[in-house]
Each structure stands twice: as C-alpha cells, then as structure tokens.
Amino acid sequence: MPTLLKTHRTFDGLTQFWQHASSATQTPMKFSTFIPAGAAPKGCLIWLSGLTCTDENFISKAGAQQYLATHGWMVICPDTSPRGLQLPNEHDAYDFGSGAGFYLDAKTPGYADHYRMETYVVDELHQLIQTKFGVAGDRIAITGHSMGGHGALTLGLRHPTKFSSVSAFSPICNPTLAPWGIKAFTGYFGDSPEARAMWAAHDATALVQAGKRHPKAFLIDQGTADDFYPAQLLTQNLADACKAADQPATIQLCDGYDHSYYFIATFIESHIRFHVAAAT
Amino acid sequence: MPTLLKTHRTFDGLTQFWQHASSATQTPMKFSTFIPAGAAPKGCLIWLSGLTCTDENFISKAGAQQYLATHGWMVICPDTSPRGLQLPNEHDAYDFGSGAGFYLDAKTPGYADHYRMETYVVDELHQLIQTKFGVAGDRIAITGHSMGGHGALTLGLRHPTKFSSVSAFSPICNPTLAPWGIKAFTGYFGDSPEARAMWAAHDATALVQAGKRHPKAFLIDQGTADDFYPAQLLTQNLADACKAADQPATIQLCDGYDHSYYFIATFIESHIRFHVAAAT
Numbered sequence: 001m002p003t004l005l006k007t008h009r010t011f012d013g014l015t016q017f018w019q020h021a022s023s024a025t026q027t028p029m030k031f032s033t034f035i036p037a038g039a040a041p042k043g044c045l046i047w048l049s050g051l052t053c054t055d056e057n058f059i060s061k062a063g064a065q066q067y068l069a070t071h072g073w074m075v076i077c078p079d080t081s082p083r084g085l086q087l088p089n090e091h092d093a094y095d096f097g098s099g100a101g102f103y104l105d106a107k108t109p110g111y112a113d114h115y116r117m118e119t120y121v122v123d124e125l126h127q128l129i130q131t132k133f134g135v136a137g138d139r140i141a142i143t144g145h146s147m148g149g150h151g152a153l154t155l156g157l158r159h160p161t162k163f164s165s166v167s168a169f170s171p172i173c174n175p176t177l178a179p180w181g182i183k184a185f186t187g188y189f190g191d192s193p194e195a196r197a198m199w200a201a202h203d204a205t206a207l208v209q210a211g212k213r214h215p216k217a218f219l220i221d222q223g224t225a226d227d228f229y230p231a232q233l234l235t236q237n238l239a240d241a242c243k244a245a246d247q248p249a250t251i252q253l254c255d256g257y258d259h260s261y262y263f264i265a266t267f268i269e270s271h272i273r274f275h276v277a278a279a280t
Numbered sequence: 281m282p283t284l285l286k287t288h289r290t291f292d293g294l295t296q297f298w299q300h301a302s303s304a305t306q307t308p309m310k311f312s313t314f315i316p317a318g319a320a321p322k323g324c325l326i327w328l329s330g331l332t333c334t335d336e337n338f339i340s341k342a343g344a345q346q347y348l349a350t351h352g353w354m355v356i357c358p359d360t361s362p363r364g365l366q367l368p369n370e371h372d373a374y375d376f377g378s379g380a381g382f383y384l385d386a387k388t389p390g391y392a393d394h395y396r397m398e399t400y401v402v403d404e405l406h407q408l409i410q411t412k413f414g415v416a417g418d419r420i421a422i423t424g425h426s427m428g429g430h431g432a433l434t435l436g437l438r439h440p441t442k443f444s445s446v447s448a449f450s451p452i453c454n455p456t457l458a459p460w461g462i463k464a465f466t467g468y469f470g471d472s473p474e475a476r477a478m479w480a481a482h483d484a485t486a487l488v489q490a491g492k493r494h495p496k497a498f499l500i501d502q503g504t505a506d507d508f509y510p511a512q513l514l515t516q517n518l519a520d521a522c523k524a525a526d527q528p529a530t531i532q533l534c535d536g537y538d539h540s541y542y543f544i545a546t547f548i549e550s551h552i553r554f555h556v557a558a559a560t
Contacts, residue, residue, distance in 0.1 A: 008542035009505065015542050063343030063545065225289065262288035262295050265343065 001132065002031075011069040012037040015059055020128075024120035026113060027082040031125070032059040033133070034068055034075050040134035041074035043164070043279045045272065046121065048078070048144030048151040050170075051180070052099045055079045058145075061261040067272045074133060078125060080147070082114045089187070095180050096187050102175075103151030104202050106188035107195070115188060121151070122159050141275035143167040145264060146228070149220070150175055153204035153238075157212040165278035167219035167271045169264050170226055173238035174205040180232050205234070208241040217248030219274045221267050223257030281412065282311075291349040292317040295339055300408075304400035306393060307362040311405070312339040313413070314348055314355050320414035321354035323444070323559045325552065326401065328358070328424030328431040330450075331460070332379045335359045338425075341541040347552045354413060358405060360427070362394045369467070375460050376467050382455075383431030384482050386468035387475070395468060401431070402439050421555035423447040425544060426508070429500070430455055433484035433518075437492040445558035447499035447551045449544050450506055453518035454485040460512050485514070488521040497528035499554045501547045503537030 002020035009015075013036040022029040032055040035041060045068070047058045058064070058077045068075055081101035087110040090097035106115035121142075129135050142163045144152040149171025156166030175181020176199045185202065189195040200206040222235050230236065235251065242249040257263040282300035289295075293316040302309040312335040315321060325348070327338045338344070338357045348355055361381035367390040370377035386395035401422075409415050422443045424432040429451025436446030455461020456479045465482065469475040480486040502515050510516065515531065522529040537543040 008538055008540050009503075009536040009546075010542040011546050060341055060541065063346070065542070065545070066343070223289075256289040258288055260288050261340065262290040262345075265345070266289075266291050 002128070005030075010034065010065045013065065013069050015065060017055065022082075022120055022124060024116045024124045025082040027084055029079060029082065029120065030055045031076055031078045032056060033077070034059065034065045035133065036069045036072050036074065038072065042072040043074075043139035043141065043276065044129045044133065044135040045073060045075045045275055046078075046125065046140065046142045047075055048103060048121070048142070048148030049080050050144070050146030050148050051080070052094050053080050054099070057261065058264075061265065062268050063265045064268045064272065067269045071272060071276045073272065073276060074135065076125060076129060078121060081117065085114055087111060087114070096183055100147065100184065102147060102184045102188065102202070103155060104188060107198065108188055108190055111188055117151075118155065122155055122162055126162055139164055139279045141165045141279060143169070143271055143275070144171070145169040146259065147172055147180070150181075150204060153218065154202050154207060156214045157204060157207040158201070160214045163214070165216045165275050166214050167274055169221055169267065169271075170223060170229070170233060170259055171204070171220060171235075172233055174203060174234035176200060176203045176206060177237070178232045178234055205238045205241045208238065208245050208247050211245070213245075213247055216278050217250055218242070219271060220249060220251040221254055221271075222251065223254045223259065223263050225256050226259040228259055282408070290314065290345045293345065293349050295345060297335065302400055302404060304396045304404045305362040307364055309359055309362065309400065310335045311356055311358045312336060313357070314339060314345045315413065316349045316352050316354065318352065322352040323354075323419035323421065323556065324409045324413065324415040325353060325355045325555055326358075326405065326420065326422045327355055328383055328401070328422070328428030329360050330424070330426030330428050331360070332374050333360050333428075334379070337541065338544075341545065342548050343545045344548045344552065347549045351552060351556045353552065353556060354415065356405060356409060358401060361397065365394055367391055367394070376463055380427065380464065382427060382464045382468065382482070383435060384468055387478065388468055388470055391468055397431075398435065402435055402442055406442055419444055419559045421445045421559060423449070423551055423555070424451070425449040426539065427452055427460070430461075430484060433498065434482050434487060436494045436498075437484060437487040438481070440494045443494070445496045445555045446494050447554055449501050449547065449551075450503060450509070450513060450539055451484070451500060451515075452513055454483060454514035456480060456483045456486060457517070458512045458514055485518045485521045488518065488525050488527050491525070493525075493527050496558050497530055498522070499551060500529060500531040501534055501551075502531065503534045503539065503543050505536050506539040508539055
C-alpha cells in the first residue's frame with residue numbers, strides 16, 4: 001500500500017503526497033491526491049501532467065481543491081514517468097525519458113521493463129482508487145494537460161469502459177505528426193512497420209479515425225496564445241476526425257490563453273463540473 | 281518604468297511578471313501582478329511573501345486571481361529581498377540576506393545601502409501602484425505570510441495612513457523574542473542599545489505595546505498544525521497586546537492547517553473580501 005509522505009489540510013479536506021512500489025513500472029512511484037472532507041469521495045478525477053512535470057504541479061498550482069471539495073470528488077495526480085533509473089538517453093532531454101512517459105507501455109530495450117505508464121494508470125492506479133480511497137469503479141474520470149491531455153484522450157479511447165468521462169487542456173492531439181510525439185514514439189516503440197502501428201494506436205486522432213470511441217463527449221480547451229499551438233498540438237486534426245466519425249467533442253479555443261497553469265486554473269472549475277455531471 | 285517580462289491571461293485578466301531599477305534598493309527588483317480585466321483596478325492588495333520566496337510563490341499557488349477578478353482588485357507581489365549582490369553572509373542561510381529581507385531598512389554595513397525593503401514597499405511600490413496601475417492611493421491594502429505577515433503588520437502600524445487595511449497569514453508576531461527575528465534584526469540592525477530600539481520598532485507586538493495603531497481591525501489567520509507555531513510566530517503575544525491596547529484584531533486559529541500555500545489558498549478569499557470591504 002502507498003506510504004503517506006506529506007499531508008496539508010486544504011479547503012477542509014486533505015492534500016496528500018504518496019509513494020508506493022509500483023507493480024507496473026517495477027520502481028517506486030509518487031502521486032498526490034486531494035481527498036474532500038467527509039465520507040468516501042463521490043468520484044475520482046485522474047489528472048495526467050505534461051512534459052517535465054511531477055505529481056506536484058497540478059495539486060499546487062491549479063486551484064482545483066475548492067471545486068473538488070464542493071462536489072465531494074477526489075483527484076489523483078501520478079508522476080509523469082518512472083524515476084531513479086539509468087536507461088539509455090533517459091535523462092538527456094526534457095521531452096523523452098524521465099518526466100516524459102507519454103502514458104504508454106514502451107516496447108524498446110530497457111524502457112519496456114519500466115516505462116509502462118498506461119498499465120500503471122489504467123490498471124494499477126484505477127484499482128488503487130477503488131481499494132485505497134473507496135471510489136466506485138464507474139465514477140473515475142480522466143483529464144490532463146499537453147502530454148497528459150494526450151494521455152487522457154488516448155487512454156479514454158483505448159479503455160472506454162474504465163473512464164466515466166474524458167477531458168483535456170491543450171492536448172497533443174495528433175502526436176504521430178508532431179515533433180514531440182514522433183520523438184517519443186520512436187524512442188518508446190521504435191520505427192519498424194510494427195512500431196508504426198503502435199504509434200497510431202496511441203494517437204487520439206488516429207484512434208478516432210480507426211473507429212475507436214468513448215461513449216461520452218470529450219471536453220477540450222485550447223488557448224490561442226499557446227506557444228505550442230498549433231504545431232505540436234494539431235487540435236484541428238482531432239476536431240476534424242471527431243466530426244467525421246461522430247465522436248462528440250466540445251473543443252473550445254480560449255482567446256489569449258497560453259500553455260501555463262494560469263490557463264488551467266481559469267478553466268479547471270468547468271472541467272470538474274463536466275466530469276461530475278457525466279458521472280451522475 | 282518597469283519592464284514586462286511575462287504575461288499569462290488568467291480569469292480574463294492578466295498575471296504579469298515585471299522588473300525595474302529600484303531607487304530604494306539600488307538594484308533591479310522583480311515583482312508580479314494580477315490585473316483584472318476592464319477599467320483601472322478598484323484597489324490594490326500588496327502581498328509580502330515569506331522566507332525563501334520570490335515574486336512567484338503567491339501568484340502561482342494561492343489561487344487569488346479568481347477572487348481579485350470578481351472584485352476588480354489587483355495584487356502586487358514584490359520579491360523578498362534585493363538580488364544579485366554579494367554582501368557578507370548574504371547567501372549563507374535561508375533566514376538571513378537573500379530571500380529574507382524582513383521588510384525593513386537595514387543599518388549594518390553593506391546592507392544599509394541595498395536592503396531597504398521598507399522604503400521599497402511603503403514609498404516606491406506604493407507610488408508605482410498609483411502611477412503605473414492607476415489605483416487610488418487610499419485603496420491600497422497590505423497582507424502577507426510568515427515573514428511577510430510580519431511585514432504587513434509592522435508596515436501597517438508604522439505607516440497607518442498608507443494602507444487601507446492590514447491582514448496576515450501565519451505572521452511572525454513578536455520577532456524580538458523569536459529565533460528568526462533575533463537573527464535577522466541582529467544582522468540588519470546590530471546589537472547595540474540603539475539597534476535594540478530599532479528591533480522594537482519593527483516588532484508588531486512591541487509596536488502595539490508602544491502605542492502604535494492602525495485605524496482598522498487586523499485580520500490574522502494562523503494554522504494550529506503549523507510547524508513554526510507558536511515558537512517562531514508567538515501569535516498569542518500579539519493577541520494579548522492588541523487586547524490590552526484596544527487595537528482591534530480578529531485572530532483566528534485554523535484547526536489542522538499548516539504553514540503552506542494550501543492553507544493560504546483556503547483562506548485567501550476571506551482576506552480579499554476583508555480588504556475590499558475595508559476600502560469601501
């Protein structure tokens with residue numbers, strides 16, 4: 001079971017930091033939570049962070065606790081990769097390896113043994129939310145930012161029964177066509193024809209084009225002053241794919257907002273309301 | 281005039297980071313602001329941060345922007361000391377020198393030329409709030425955390441006409457009797473009888489005992505699970521002094537809250553409401 005590292009009372013509930021021995025990654029993993037006061041949480045939002053982030057960014061900067069407290073929901077924020085390893089090229093760049101797990105199960109040598117963030121989130125954390133925190137398995141929603149928005153969308157499409165609803169902030173929507181995604185997929189899957197099939201199976205736009213669906217509409221917010229928009233994010237490609245395939249999606253361009261947590265803080269309340277409503 | 285370093289749209293307003301050449305400290309100084317959308321701000325809250333902080337802590341972690349936006353108020357958050365100097369012992373400890381200016385005008389060699397944070401806040405920033413941001417001079421309130429709570433209380437008592445209201449989170453209430461304060465005052469004022477008089481003139485409890493007053497009641501929140509409470513903060517000494525001297529003060533013990541920004545985020549809305557009401 002997880003070890004509690006720190007507790008901070010927040011909006012009458014508890015902001016907490018944890019560490020556990022992950023069966024998925026075979027490493028220690030850290031995560032943070034906010035647990036509202038009172039009985040067991042009515043639902044759980046999984047927050048997936050972006051490149052370079054840890055379990056601390058969202059919980060300290062997004063200002064989500066007050067809204068979660070209002071609705072009686074918890075949030076759980078995993079780290080963005082395994083830590084403490086020394087794999088080839090793992091610590092050389094901000095956009096591959098440590099801090100950049102991309103929420104997939106890697107297949108390349110070394111990485112295949114530990115970089116199993118999809119299994120970690122979809123199986124291990126999903127189970128922990130139920131057993132440790134007492135949340136019903138059909139009231140677990142998923143969201144995230146940038147690389148974590150990619151994670152929320154792809155995990156939601158690949159495992160639609162696991163997540164009651166899916167949203168994203170500034171997600172990487174079509175990574176097989178964008179520099180961050182190409183670099184990560186090459187490193188985690190390789191570049192063979194078989195590897196290329198895995199690329200497509202972890203690309204939200206390609207998944208929708210291939211017929212994958214989530215039963216609930218997506219909610220996506222994207223700032224127009226985001227330095228990574230559109231080149232790394234390719235939001236319109238996902239919008240077009242959803243429209244062509246009848247995957248409902250509310251994709252909103254937010255005038256003047258950038259890629260930062262100031263953007264997330266501004267819109268997190270609306271995402272929490274969306275997930276609470278979808279699970280009711 | 282200040283140079284704009286970064287802008288992030290937030291709750292329809294602007295979170296901004298600035299740098300200017302300070303006449304008070306004779307160094308470059310950084311500060312952050314949130315400016316609500318619309319006409320000139322209706323008031324300005326000065327936020328003074330605690331030990332080790334910069335202009336970034338409050339603006340990124342307190343979640344204040346939404347409440348400021350609601351009331352049409354701005355906030356300005358100065359750095360906690362001059363930077364870029366090499367004074368004796370300036371960078372040796374977290375609780376003296378850089379990151380630990382204590383919001384006073386130092387008198388010791390080297391520090392006397394630059395560590396003039398009282399003049400910087402009370403004169404230079406106070407003027408800038410009016411000339412650069414268009415806020416009326418009688419609608420400038422002051423608050424802060426820990427060392428910054430000490431700053432808000434002492435500057436409010438020493439310059440009562442400059443601040444429409446005064447509040448504090450986890451303030452150092454009686455620094456002449458607490459380790460942080462004794463170390464800082466020794467370093468910035470010395471230890472002579474004349475220096476000891478300056479110690480008392482920068483101690484909120486001693487100032488109230490000496491007859492200094494602010495026309496409005498103080499609002500102070502203090503967490504009971506704060507690792508620095510009561511030894512470094514000595515909250516009760518200030519409460520006793522205020523009661524004995526008829527200085528109105530609402531001093532609230534917040535059950536289970538600690539010294540962190542999770543505590544501040546929980547109670548910042550009530551402080552903003554307090555300052556808005558006091559200036560109306």
